Amino acid sequence: MPAVPPPCQAARSTQEFHEDLFPDCVGTLPATGAQAWWAGDSQQVGRVSLHPTRRSTATFSSPVIACTQLQAADASSTDADADRSEGPGPEGGRGARLVWVCGGDYLLVSGFDSRSERRILLYRAQALPEGPLSVLGLDVAPSTLLPFYDEDTSVVFLTGKGDTRVFLYEVTPEPPYFLECNSFTSSEPHKGFVFLPKTVCEVREVEFARALRLGQSTLEPVAFHVPRVKKEYFQDDIYPPTRVWWEPALGGSAWLARQDGAAPRQPAAG
Numbered sequence: 584m585p586a587v588p589p590p591c592q593a594a595r596s597t598q599e600f601h602e603d604l605f606p607d608c609v610g611t612l613p614a615t616g617a618q619a620w621w622a623g624d625s626q627q628v629g630r631v632s633l634h635p636t637r638r639s640t641a642t643f644s645s646p647v648i649a650c651t652q653l654q655a656a657d658a659s660s661t662d663a664d665a666d667r668s669e670g671p672g673p674e675g676g677r678g679a680r681l682v683w684v685c686g687g688d689y690l691l692v693s694g695f696d697s698r699s700e701r702r703i704l705l706y707r708a709q710a711l712p713e714g715p716l717s718v719l720g721l722d723v724a725p726s727t728l729l730p731f732y733d734e735d736t737s738v739v740f741l742t743g744k745g746d747t748r749v750f751l752y753e754v755t756p757e758p759p760y761f762l763e764c765n766s767f768t769s770s771e772p773h774k775g776f777v778f779l780p781k782t783v784c785e786v787r788e789v790e791f792a793r794a795l796r797l798g799q800s801t802l803e804p805v806a807f808h809v810p811r812v813k814k815e816y817f818q819d820d821i822y823p824p825t826r827v828w829w830e831p832a833l834g835g836s837a838w839l840a841r842q843d844g845a846a847p848r849q850p851a852a853g
Contacts, residue, residue, distance in 0.1 A: 670711030678727035
C-alpha cells in the first residue's frame with residue numbers, strides 16, 4: 584500500500600495518482616499549492632504555486648497539472664514559478680471536475696453556474712485565457728458531475744453520487760462541440776459508478792463501455808451499446824486499438840526526467 588503524503592492530511596486537499604505512473608507518483612492539492620510526491624517514501628519531487636482560492640480538483644497527467652481555477656502548470660518542474668496558463672473557471676462555488684479530451688488538446692470541465700445549474704465547459708488547452716469554447720447547461724442537482732472520457736469514441740459520461748441518470752455526450756473540437764447521446768437512467772439513486780477496462784466489452788453486441796453501478800444494496804453491471812443494424816460485421820470505427828490506460832505507461836523516475844512514454848495499445852476483446 585503506497586504511503587500517504589503528509590499534505591493529504593491537511594484540510595482542502597485532493598489526492599490523485601498520476602494516471603500513467605500509478606503507483607509510483609501521486610499528486611496532492613493542499614492549500615499551499617500543487618505538489619507531486621513519490622508514493623513509496625513520501626518524498627516530494629515537484630511543486631508549483633497555483634491560485635490560492637477555489638481549487639477543487641486537479642488532474643495529474645502528462646507533464647501538466649490542470650485545476651478548475653483554471654490554471655495549468657508544469658508538474659514535473661520543482662520551480663514554483665513554472666510557466667502556467669490561466670482562464671476563467673465555472674461561476675459557481677461548488678465542486679468541479681475536469682478531464683482531458685480530443686487527443687489531449689482540450690479540457691472538459693464539469694461544474695456549476697451561479698444558480699447551481701450543473702454544466703459542462705470545453706476549453707482549448709493552449710488558449711485558457713480565451714475562456715470556454717462552449718458551455719452547456721444540464722440540470723439542477725446538488726452533486727458534482729464526475730466525468731469519464733472514452734477516447735476511442737470521444738464520448739464523455741457524466742454522473743454524480745445520488746443521481747439516477749448518466750449523461751452521455753460526444754465531444755468534438757468543432758461546433759457544436761457537444762452531441763447528445765442516449766442517456767442511462769435507473770430507478771434508484773446510485774452511490775458510485777466506476778468504468779471497467781475496454782477489453783471487457785462485448786464486441787459482438789457493439790458494446791463500447793461497461794461500468795459497475797453501486798446501488799443501495801446492489802452492485803450491478805451497466806453496458807453501453809452503439810445501435811448498429813449489421814452486428815455480424817466488425818465495427819472498426821468503434822473499436823480502434825485501445826489505449827491500455829489501466830496500466831502504467833512510464834516509471835516515475837523517467838517522468839521526472841522529462842521522458843515521454845506512450846501507453847501501449849491493444850485490440851478490443853470480444
